[in-house]
Amino acid sequence: MPGKQQSPVSPVKMLAGREGNYSGRGRFSSADCCHMLSRYLPVNGPWLVDQMTSRAYVSQFSADGSLFVAGFQGSHIRIYNVDRGWKVQKDILAKSLRWTVTDTSLSPDQRYLVYTSMSPIVHIVNVGHATTESLANITEIHEGLDFSAANDGCYSFGIFSVKFSTDGRELVAGSSDDSIYVYDLEANKLSLRIVSHTADVNTVTFADESGNLIYSGSDDNLCKVWDRRCFIAKDKPAGILMGHMEGITYLDSRGDGRYFISNGKDQTIKLWDIRKMSSNTTCNLGFRNYEWDYRWMDYPPQARDLKHPCDQSVATYKGHSVLRTLIRCYFSPEYSTGQKYIYTGSHDSRVYIYDVATGAQVAVLKHHTSPVRDCSWHPHYPMLVSSSWDGDVVKWEFPDNGQAPASVSKKRIRRRYYY
Numbered sequence: 001m002p003g004k005q006q007s008p009v010s011p012v013k014m015l016a017g018r019e020g021n022y023s024g025r026g027r028f029s030s031a032d033c034c035h036m037l038s039r040y041l042p043v044n045g046p047w048l049v050d051q052m053t054s055r056a057y058v059s060q061f062s063a064d065g066s067l068f069v070a071g072f073q074g075s076h077i078r079i080y081n082v083d084r085g086w087k088v089q090k091d092i093l094a095k096s097l098r099w100t101v102t103d104t105s106l107s108p109d110q111r112y113l114v115y116t117s118m119s120p121i122v123h124i125v126n127v128g129h130a131t132t133e134s135l136a137n138i139t140e141i142h143e144g145l146d147f148s149a150a151n152d153g154c155y156s157f158g159i160f161s162v163k164f165s166t167d168g169r170e171l172v173a174g175s176s177d178d179s180i181y182v183y184d185l186e187a188n189k190l191s192l193r194i195v196s197h198t199a200d201v202n203t204v205t206f207a208d209e210s211g212n213l214i215y216s217g218s219d220d221n222l223c224k225v226w227d228r229r230c231f232i233a234k235d236k237p238a239g240i241l242m243g244h245m246e247g248i249t250y251l252d253s254r255g256d257g258r259y260f261i262s263n264g265k266d267q268t269i270k271l272w273d274i275r276k277m278s279s280n281t282t283c284n285l286g287f288r289n290y291e292w293d294y295r296w297m298d299y300p301p302q303a304r305d306l307k308h309p310c311d312q313s314v315a316t317y318k319g320h321s322v323l324r325t326l327i328r329c330y331f332s333p334e335y336s337t338g339q340k341y342i343y344t345g346s347h348d349s350r351v352y353i354y355d356v357a358t359g360a361q362v363a364v365l366k367h368h369t370s371p372v373r374d375c376s377w378h379p380h381y382p383m384l385v386s387s388s389w390d391g392d393v394v395k396w397e398f399p400d401n402g403q404a405p406a407s408v409s410k411k412r413i414r415r416r417y418y419y
Helices: 011-019 032-038 409-412
Strands: 044-051 056-061 068-071 076-081 087-093 103-106 112-116 122-127 131-135 141-145 159-164 171-175 179-183 189-195 201-206 211-218 222-229 239-240 247-252 259-264 268-273 316-317 329-331 339-344 348-354 362-366 372-377 382-386 393-399
Touching: 011 348, 044 076, 056 103, 056 382, 056 393, 076 112, 087 112, 103 189, 112 159, 141 268, 171 211, 179 211, 247 329, 259 329, 259 362, 268 339, 329 372, 339 372
Parallel strands: 056 372, 087 131, 103 159, 159 201, 201 247
Antiparallel strands: 044 393, 056 068, 068 076, 076 087, 103 112, 112 122, 122 141, 159 171, 171 179, 171 201, 179 189, 201 211, 211 222, 222 239, 247 259, 259 268, 268 316, 329 339, 339 348, 348 362, 372 382, 382 393
């Protein structure tokens, strides 16, 4: 009624309506499921999944939630079978690793995994084999895909980000030579290189299932949109989005070809609508009276309240910390939450969950003792897994699973070795 405050529908009333078949469907609609499940955040716990003696850099559920992939600086990549009590299904010892595993991506059919490091060679592993131990070129072949084929071989570069296309036929990658690469797996060759930014391309992703649109984010502070159907000129994007005051560490697409989010070294997450993009970057940021390096310095206090004069973002989310490493952020799952939330790791060892619409912090998960670089929300269940530089991989759930949570006191006295 006009003027009446809207209140959320009671789950009890929704269940009664379903049992009474008031809708005529005899079941919950997908919107009903989202409305119900989005109330129950994975904030209980945590419960220990694994402990390693090196920093965790990557952790992601597979698309159907049956597998979980974690990558560590000490050359190990582990694939856990979620449905079988988190048993290690594959323990991969990475080949020719430079510094760390920077990213991994599981193919849509879950048969292949690619991993990257600070090298132009992307390795691909068949994870469908029955053997658990996968030692590069000893027990299994880790084929190398050369992304430097477009160059003359005079210099090397690293790859920060890699993603499979939805059909599994292509890989898109962002690199330290300011470029985006697209690799055709069927032809087994590099199909496209775009000199896309003026600094490291830290993150890149396909916008939707079509594979035509690509989003990229860079240390030049810009997000760019690339349409492979209509390159107007060489290395010219379809549009540019300004708003971050510092470099961008990660992008996540909503999957609708319109909205995406970005994590920035200016300590903010921003929500973007590509319909607001511009064709150039004529906006002047003005003089900056401070210098800093996020790898070893705290963010300058005088910079926290600065605003971009040409900010094109739809919303901004603050509270977490983006320092020391390329910390990642994501939309919550469509099936269980309707992408109602944004969640992110943080340098302060926590996981933050924000409400997309209001920007409010709805939950902060505290357990780790070192930066949380990556975290992943199960696509169907109220379960979130976080991984940290302290070597711990832990899961958060709703409701309580009946087991005792991980002991923080024991955790703090055990020895750690960083590689």
